[in-house]
Amino acid sequence: MTVQLYDTKAQALRDFVPLDPENVTVYVCGPTVQSGPHIGHLRGALSFDILRRWLTHRYGRVTFVRNVTDIDDKVLLNATDGEPWWALAYRMELEFTRAYTAIGILPPTYEPRATASIPQMQELIARLIESGHAYAAGGTAAGDVYFDVRSWADYGSLTRQSIDAMEPAADADSRGKRDPRDFALWKGAKADEPSSAMWDSPWGPGRPGWHIECSAMSRRYLGAEFDIHGGGLDLRFPHHENELAQSTAAGDGFARYWVHNGLVTVGAQKMSKSLFNFILAEDVLRERDPLVIRYALAAAHYRSSLDITTSTFDEAEAAIGRIRTFLERALRTLRDDTDDLRLTAEVPLAFAAALDDDLGVPQALAVLHETVRDGNSALDAGDRDAALRAFADVAVMAGVLGIDPLDPHWHAADASAEASALDALVGAMIAQRADARAAKDWAAADRIRDAIAAAGIALEDTADGTHWSLIDG
Template sequence: MTVRIYDSRSQQLTDFAPVHPGRASLYVCGPTVQSGPHIGHVRSALAYDVWRRWLEHRGYRTELVRNVTDIDDKVLANATDDESWFALAYRVEREFSEAYRAVGVLPPTYEPRATGSIPEMIELIEQLIERGHAYPAADGSADVYFDVRSWPEYGALTRQSVDDMEDAADADPRGKRDPRDFALWKARKDDEPASASWSSPWGAGRPGWHIECSAMSRKFLGDSFDIHGGGIDLRFPHHENELTQSSAAGLGFASVWSHNGAVTVNGTKMSKSLGNSIFAHEMVETVRPIVVRYFLLTPHYRSVIDVRVVDGELENGSLAEAASAFERIEDFLERADAAAAVEAGELPEAFAAAMDDDLSTPQAVAVLHETVRAGNAALASDDLPTATAAAASVLAMLRVLGLDPADPIWAAPAGGAEADALAALVESLIAERAEARSHRDFARADGIRNSLVTAGIELEDGKDATTWSIA
C-alpha cells in the first residue's frame, strides 16, 4: 500500500513520503476573489478534495490549507464607488465557497485570507533582504523586489533559464535591478485607498502575490510540508517564484509539486481575460451538482477537460453522458437496496490500486462501473448475495469519491433565491459596517450591528473577517 503522486518538479511519479509520519499536509492555491468562480476553479478545488479524501482513507491525518487572495491589483481594479475592495472580496469569496460546497468539496482545514497574514509576509521579506536575495527599490518608493540573479536555481520548477524568461509584469520596473525581478512588497499608489495598504519597514504598501502563499503555507503548515497543489496555469510565474523565495529564505517548503489540468472551451484555454469562461453556476444549472462532480473527477486530475459551447450555450453532450452513467449507478443501488439493505463494504483491490497510482480516477471509475454491471447481472439471475456484495463495494467507492447519493449535501439544491437574497443583504451590511469602523464611525457601525441583532442575525468578529449566523 504505497500512494504514488506525480511531482511536477522532478517530472516523475514519486512515493508519498510525508514529512511527519502518519500525517499529510497540503497547501493549495485558492482563488483571487476578483470575480465569480468558473468551472476551472471548481475543478482544481475538487481535484485536491479527492486527494484529501484518499489520503484520509489511507489512514493519514490530513491537513489541507487553501488560501484566499483578497488583496491584489485585480481586486482593487474591480472595486467601485458602491462596493469597496474588501466588500467585493468578501462577496466573491462567498460565491467561491458556495460553488465548492455545491459539488461536495469539503471545507479546508484552514482557509486563511492574505490580509490576515501581513506580519508574516513582512517577516519573510526581511529574511530575504538579510540573506541578500531581496532589495528595496533604490528610488525610495517602498517597493521591494526579489533578486532573481541571486538564486542560481531560479527556474528549477519549470526548467527555464533566467535569460529565457519574460520580464516580471507585476510591478513598475523603475526600481528593479533586472526586469525579471518580481515584487515582494508594492508601494501604495496615490489612487489606491488607504485601507488597501499596511505599514512596513519600507513604507506603506501591500504584499506581492507570490509572497502571500509562501508566508501562509509556512504559518499554517510549517517550514516544510508535503504537497503544494494548484492549477497548471500557476506553475509560472507564481509557483516558480514561491519555490524560489521560500528556498532562498532557508525553508524546506513543499516536498511535492502537484498541478491539475486545465479546463478548455472548444479547445481554447478558458480564462476571464478571453471572455469564454463557463461559470460554476451555469454547469450546476445544466445538470445535478452530483453529476458535475462525477463529470469533473472522472478524467485524470492532470488531464485537460474540454467543454463544448455552441452559439454561446453550454453543450449538454458530455454532461448528458455523465448524467446517464451516474443514473445507472444510482439505479443499481436502489434496486439492490430494495432487495436487501446495503451497507458500505470493502473497496475492490483494483479500485484501491488505481487510486494509489497518482489518483487514477479513470481506472477507478471503470472499476466502479464494472462492479455495477456485475451487480446488475447478479440481480437479474436472483443471486442476492453477489448483488449485495457488489452494492456494498459500489457504495464504498462512491463514499471515497464524495459521490454517495445519500449524503445530505445532495438532498437539496444549493442555496435558493431566498437564502441568496438574505446573504446578499447581510453581507452588504457587514461591508458597510466594516467601512464605518475603518473611518472610526463607531456609532454607525454599532447601529448596523444592533439592526442585525434585532432582525435575528448574530455577528462574530474574527481576526480576519466578520461572520454571521441566524440566532
C-alpha cells in the first residue's frame, strides 16, 4: 500500500508518507464568504472530500481542517447598512454549508473562522518582525505591517518564480512598502471601514491581511508542521506562495505536500465571480439531483480542468442510473444474503490501485462500472455467488467515493416528500370520514377508519379535530 500524490511544489508524484500514520493531517483553504457558492467551489471542496475519504480508508484517521475567511476586503465591500459584514459572512457561510451537505461533502474535523484566531495571527506577525522578515510601516501607512519578500531567499519556491518577475502585490496600497511585491500581514484601520472590523494590535487598530489567516489557523489546529495543504489551482499565487513564505520564515515546517485541484471552466474560460460567468450552486441544486451533481463534479481527475455543459450532468445521471439499477436489482434478487457483505467487503485491488495513484477517480469509476456490467451478467445467468461478489464490490466502491445511490443521505428529500404525500392522503380520508359522520353514515365512516387502521395508522378524535399517527410496531 503506497499512496502517491502530485506535489505541486515538487512538480512530481511523491509517495505519501504522513508524519503520523495514525493521524493524517490536512488543511484546505475554505471559502471567502462575501457571496454564495458557485459550482467551482463545490468541485474544489469535493476533490478534497474524496481525498479525505480515501486517506481515511487507508489510514483510519484524518484530521481535516477547512477554514472560513469571514473578514476580507470583499466581505466588507459587499456589506450594507442593513446587513453588516459579520451578518453577511454568516449568512453566506450557511449557504456554503448547505451546498456542501447537499452533495455529500463530509463536515470538516474543525472549521475555524478567521475572526476567531486574531491573537494567533498577531503572534505570528510579531515573530516575523522579530526575525527581520516583516516590518511596520510609518507615515501615512502607519498601522500597516508587511512581509519583506526580499528578506526570504526561498520566496517564489512554490510557483518557481523569481521576485523580479512577479507583479506587485495588489492587496494593499504600496505607499508604505519597501518593495511593491511586499504583502500585507496587518492592515491599519481606515476611516471608511466599520469599527466592528478592527482589532487592537501592537501596531495600532486594524485587521489581518488575507494570507496570514491560513498560516495562523493551520498552525493552531494542526501544529507547526502538517501533512497536506490543499486548495484550488488559482490559489497557488499569491495566496499559497505567501503562506509558505511567512510560515517557514517564522520557523515552522508548515505543509509537507501541496495538492491543488483544477478549475471549473465555462466555454474553456475559468469560472469566476469577477468574470460573471459562474453557475450558482443553488441554481444547479434546484435543477439537478445532488447525487448527479456529485458524480459529475468528481468524475474528471481532480487536477484537470472541468468544462461544464448540459451533457456533463446528463452523462452523470445516466451513470448513476446504471449503478442504482444494478444495486436495486441485486437487492430484489439476492435479498438477505447482501446484509453481511456490506460490512465485510474490501475494495477491489484495481480500484484501490487507481485511487492510490494520485486519486485516479476516472480509473476507479471504470472499475466500478465494469463490476456493474459483470454483476448484471451474473444476475442474467442466475450465478448467485458471482452476483453477490459484484454487489459487495459495487457497494463498497460507491461508498468510498460517496456515490452510493442507496445511502440514506440521498433519500432525505424523498422521505420528506413521502411524508408530505402521506399527510395529504390521510388528511383527505379523515375529511371524508368527517363528512360521513356528519351525514350520519356510520357504516361509511367505520369503513374509512378501518382502511386507515389497516395501513398502520391510528386516529385520535379530539375537541380540536382528528389527528393521526403511525402505529408503533
